[in-house]
Amino acid sequence: MFIGRRMELEKLDRLWKKGNFQLVVVYGRRRVGKTTLLKKFSEGKNSIFFVCDEVNEKVMLDSFSKFVLEHFGLSETIAPFESWEKVFRFIGERARKEQLLLVIDEFPYMVNASPEVPSLLQRMIDHEFANSKLFIALCGSSIGFMEKEVLGSKSPLFGRRTAQFKIEPFNYLEASNFFPSLGAEEKVITYGILGGVPQYLLKWDEALSIKQNIMNNFLDTSAYLYEEPRFLLKQELREPALYNAIIETIAFGASRLNDIANKIGQRNDKTGKYIKILMELEIVGKEIPVTEKENSKKSLYFIRDELFRFWYTFIFPNRTLVETGMSEYILNSKILPGLSEYTGKTFERVCADFVKRKNAKGEFTVRLEKIGRWWGNNPFKKRQEEIDIVGLGNEGMLFGECKWQNRKVDISDLNKLVEKSELFNTEKKIYVLFSKSGFTYKLLERAKNDETIRLYTLEELFE
Ligand SMILES: Nc1ncnc2c1ncn2[C@@H]1O[C@H](COP(=O)(O)OP(=O)(O)OP(=O)(O)O)[C@@H](O)[C@H]1O
Ligand SMILES: [Mg+2]
Structure with a gap:
């Protein structure tokens, strides 16, 4: 099942049809559907789809080289390349003869392993790739990294890109395509619980009631969504404890920097820095009265991701109870009575x-x-x-x-x-x-x- 993303696919296809060199940057928060989009785009195309791991330079270069050679059926005849320059030069030569899509997914891992890759790519683009039919797609989930190190003016790749796509979570209407059989009221409630991230939307079983779905997905310690917020923060951040405290404080109604800082017992500037990172992860957002200027002091923080808002409102504060088998009790005494007020906020966004x-x-x-x-x-x-x-x-x-x-x-x-x-x-x-x-x-x-x-x-x- 592939849903939506029509505009992105159309634009990508238009660029592909040009048949010349392209460098597109695809980024967006974790689980939002970047890899799936690029997989869909690569269907039926001559493509190398490489997903980087968190490994060191030698292992990365080795596996990339082998992957590239395999694509051309040359892994038996040519030894892996000893440098990035050689492997990219090889790709460039091949792409002069026929159009080639090169996807580098989780690109930040490649740069972490080999910080010289962006400037090398820049040189390659200016010389080797310019007259080729190579279509490069660089993909990454670290929004801060992609914006600074790939799209930013200080990046060697700045100005070389031909397009960028920030992949957003689905809005309520697109999200509702994941559960078409539900009535309008249930669609709003479900969107309020899961938000617009496809990975989360897929977990919902529309044949079951909302109550049963909450039970299965959030009140079972082995369920994916029960672990997800903690897991995602652990994957992205070194010290999740303070971030947890910040998100929970916001979920419980604190919205001004000063209030949040007070509640978690940290200084404003430190809290502000942490919040900025949560904003880069698109978990927290900031809003100002619509009549105010961008730099207004009246800004308020809110939890932008509905799944996180649900989780930090109902699950995080009760996790000891979940872990001790009190799930039925939490559902009936905390979640169901609070769900209507919770959904009121969702409804405003919808x-x-x-x-x-x-x-x-x-x-x-x-x-x-x-x-x-x-x-x-x-x-x-x-x-x-x-x-x-x-x-x-x-x-x-x-x-x-x-x-x-x-x-x-x-x-x-x-x-x-x-x-x-x-x-x-x-x-x-x-x-x-x-x-x-x-x-x-x-x-x-x-x-x-x-x-x-x-x-x-x-x-x-x-x-
Ligand atoms: N357009 C879509 N329609 C249906 N399902 C989708 C769509 N996009 C993504 N998904 C599903 O959501 C899940 C997460 O998507 P995907 O792995 O592409 O996200 P990602 O942005 O690459 O995440 P990460 O940053 O963690 O790598 C996948 O299991 C996929 O099947
Ligand atoms: Mg991915």
């Missing part, structure tokens, strides 16, 4: 995504340039105010409210949103309301005659 998609297609009467959350001071009421979705455009603004609750959304909910929107002065205002349980007749009637009000049910989010 709706914001929906607004972005509609806006990109030009389906609102105002074209929005920026869409996000807003929070700030209400000087009239002297209190803090929050708006789930605010969109800014040249001719107007959009205000959105997302209700994940069991009662129908009513005129009073619209009025509250209208009241909050009075904090902003703009020509045209659009109001959008999202509701898990639908809308009252009165509100539906009201919206019918007013094109500034849009009401969306759960089902419409998946159309």
Whole structure:
């Protein structure tokens, strides 16, 4: 089963069809589907698909050489190359005769073993590869590394690349293709638990209930997802303890740097450095009120990856109970009662995504340039105010409210949103309301005659 990634595959194919030298860089967080995408792209092509291991230079060069020779059926006749230069020169010569795809997956491991590879590749590109039909794809999951050492201005490869692809987790709509038989409500809940990382989405058995899936995947100590967050942090970081503390603190509601630092008992600057690394791993994100400038001091941290948010909200604090066989108890007394509030947050993200998609297609009467959350001071009421979705455009603004609750959304909910929107002065205002349980007749009637009000049910989010 291969899902989505149409845009990426189309772009890659377009570059391939040019038939000249190409250097593309593919990167993105762990488990997001980089290798799978490149495997799909390489289907039916003359390709060398090399996956680097964490080994030293000699072993790496040796296995790469053998792999390359094997591809050409020459492993019996030619001895492995003694240098990177020789093996790359050989590849370049071959690619002059016929088009060749060379994928180097886990490229950062190659550079760790042989730091001279990027500058060697640069020289090769300028001289040997320039007139060849070689298509190189460098792939890596360390976003910091790929951005600095491969795409960054100080990297020898800077400016040599012909394209780069940052592979993102699937959004809620793409993710829902992993469980097409579920209803809209279950799709939102499931997305909230797993997020958009294909490796995690694959673990869900849509024939079973949400309850049973949580039980099987998170409350069984031998399950993949039970281990995953800890495993991923251990794989990527040297001292997971502080990172664990930071993520848990954020999962439990601390969002300002100062609060997080206080709660974990570390200085702000040190905490900030750790958070930056969690942001590079795309586990933590930072947001500012949509009306603020990029460097605003009002920034808040949040857990960007839904699986991590679920895990640190419900599993991490209860892991001793899981390990002592109290899984049924945790499910019934902690997870199920907390799931609705938890999913409320997911729902806001889903709706914001929906607004972005509609806006990109030009389906609102105002074209929005920026869409996000807003929070700030209400000087009239002297209190803090929050708006789930605010969109800014040249001719107007959009205000959105997302209700994940069991009662129908009513005129009073619209009025509250209208009241909050009075904090902003703009020509045209659009109001959008999202509701898990639908809308009252009165509100539906009201919206019918007013094109500034849009009401969306759960089902419409998946159309
Ligand atoms: N487009 C897709 N459709 C269906 N399944 C996918 C897709 N992409 C990835 N997967 C599945 O998700 C899992 C992880 O994908 P993959 O190994 O490609 O990720 P990766 O980004 O290379 O991860 P890592 O950084 O850990 O190497 C695989 O088992 C794969 O089957
Ligand atoms: Mg991979």
